[in-house]
Amino acid sequence: MSKILVVDDEPDISELITLHLMREGHECICITNGLQVMNAVIENEPDLVVLDLMLPGQDGVTIFKRLRADSRTRSVPVIMLTARAQVTDKINGLELGADDYLTKPFSPRELSLRISAILRRTKKVTHVSEVKTGAFLLDRKNMKFFHNGTPIDLTTTEFKLLAVLLENVTAVHTRAELLREVWGYSDDVATRTLDTHIKRLREKLGEAGRHIITVRGTGYQFIPDPVAIAADSLAS
Incomplete structure (x- = not known):
């Protein structure tokens, strides 16, 4: 109950x-x-x-x-x-x-x-306590997020969105998937809202915001080392 x-x-x-x-x-x-x-x-x-x-x-x-x-x-x-x-x-x-x-x-x-x-x-x-990826730590129990040990203030929705991205690092999450996981449904209005929340997350993360990658025409993914990914792209 x-x-x-x-x-x-x-x-x-x-x-x-x-x-x-x-x-x-x-x-x-x-x-x-x-x-x-x-x-x-x-x-x-x-x-x-x-x-x-x-x-x-x-x-x-x-x-x-x-x-x-x-x-x-x-x-x-x-x-x-x-x-x-x-x-x-x-x-x-x-x-x-x-x-x-x-x-x-x-x-x-x-x-x-x-x-x-x-x-x-x-x-x-509340079931999973912590998710750690490189310099990032997501404390689910206390709804807190840290980068290099420094807490970053997030809204509840921003926290949920980042949690989904960090759960499956490097996986490409479609817009529809993120909308279902974070908001529980998908429509054109919520799609615009998703993009706005991604923008705010990047702004709050500062330089670390580059870890959230836009996959054109599909959605978003979280990359632990975007510099290495960029170097591989240039090499190929």
Whole structure:
């Protein structure tokens, strides 16, 4: 059983979500005011948050940024649930680092399936403690990443993306594969979001960002020694 925090100021929607999630065996906590969310997440330690964006007290985007900025809450998965159905709104939500984005009206069954997919991925992260490749160390248990012993601050989504790349070093990961592993689904909007997250990862890694290689027309791969690869290419 997982603990889900449902944040929505519309009682009918909160009741609908809670009813379906409880049928799936989850425990639900409902919050109606944005100002209550941070304390509720810290006190209850939910496994996932379903977050409406249009809330009294404080809007969902501001709440999400606060959750990601606080070390106590930054690793909690968040599904944004909103009436904002424009493609740009979805792109903005995913690029902020949300684990998923669902628009109203929605199917409670679809929401439940997306929650289950995210929880499965989250539980995978806790099973393997460390992944080490050259100067890179990925600490899955504590959601931390180091390069040459120096910690690099990553969002939850950036961490998940880098973890997939590091799990199979030198393997070429297609865009569809990365989208399924990190976001749980694939569409044109999410593809643009993937490219944006890769760009941000490279920027955060600085010079080490060259280890993430773009495979034109396919996807991305992580190369332990890109200098050697480049030299081999020139030699051939």
